[in-house]
Amino acid sequence: MIKRLLLCCFFSFVAIGNVTATEFYTEDFPPYNYLENDELRGIGPKIIKGLAQEAGEDPKITVLPWARAYKYAQEKPDVGIFSIVKTPKREDVFQWVGPIYTVRIGLYTITENKHLYQGTNDENLEKARKVGDIAVQLGGAGEELLTTLKFQNLNKIVNINKALFLLLKGRYDLLETSDTYMAYMAKEEGVSVEVVSEAAFIGQYDMYLAFSKSTPVATVQKWQDALDRIHKRQAAKNPS
Template sequence: MNQAPVSRSMAAAMAGLVALLLTGLSMTAAAAERLYIFTENYPPYNAAVSGKGFAHGEEDITGICTDMVKAMLARVDYDYVMKMRAWSYAYDWVQERENHGLFCTARTDEREDLFQWVGPLASIKWTLFAAPDSDIKLTTLEDARGLKIAGYKGDVMSEYLVEQGFEVAMGLSGDVNAQRLVLGQADLWVTDGLVGPLVAEEEHGITGLKPVLVFRETPMYLALSKSTDPAVVADLQRALDAARAAGELDAVAARYQ
């Protein structure tokens, strides 16, 4: 069979096209292997080394959950970027993007179908705090009805109380809520049992907050977007399980006690 010879220029063009396609595939694969992990300033679980409410790299972020996530990521062959941003911003940003995750995210029934989950990492105790000189006493959560509670936008505890019909004053972050208690702008502050006293002292020099009620405990996870490849999620879960089995997660928790 006679076949027209392929010209050198055509052959070169075809080779260039193949190389371009391969490069594109390689770039796509590389992009798929990069994870974008977000967290918030929520000491002692997540904290910026600088003491500010944001950070641009993993070396600038520490804390119980952060160190657990780092131990997990050290066991997988994925490139990743870790940043600290405001919770409400990161929560919305992560849901809409492939290979994006957010920690420490409380895993609740309301959030179950919004993410894919890797964990558990640590647990938070949903606590109502009063000012040091307050005489408020609570036996049940219902006793808090009629009281003004300080919370913040996107926080699972704050949103739960709003859904239950409590009066919650929402801010963009929880950092100022201890001060609002002392100034009489709120009767109670809903936050984690470890976070409240630590933030109050470090941010405002306030000590002696009164934990008047612990009304729930919830495990926290790394929440990954629904568009992230389930194989990536499974890799991360295996890595976290291996870190836990090796005693690394217990060692992290012990460092912060």
């Protein structure tokens, strides 16, 4: 689905319309959004850039630590943030455009400890509640979701890009992340993805572009309409 949407975005025509001074914030979180040789790359930016073309917009995109990006994205009009999960706590904080893609989230352990998580998923989650330390991104959806699930052993980290390295070194018992991120970081660390295993499944979550509440509703609708047109073309080219 992600590949088809990316292709649709890249080959969409630029829509006719006035360009506004919209600013978007995102984070350095590969492979979804990341800087490489000062160029913003990843699944999220590719989709957002294609969506901007469809909407006839040219937003400025700034990369910040997630907690700061999240704060700034609430503070002024014509400001958005991506790629963000629409959680119950966040739903009324922003105006939403999406979903733009979907991720699978789980708790990961080093494979030599996989034998500790051989029960049902509920049983594995209960075991996870009792370990010493679970790494989660500070201010990320995982922190909110696991807190809702009554986890009290969360280690809230800022630099998520070092999380796999520290998991392998035994700094954390478990790491909350997506399968796509885990595969990417294993490659970056020069190790096989098989050195880690999913201990428990948390869920599949849709990722969105979110706008501040002070952004005009018409602006948000313009972006949603652009995304809907892309999805409509995608469906016409790939009927089920």
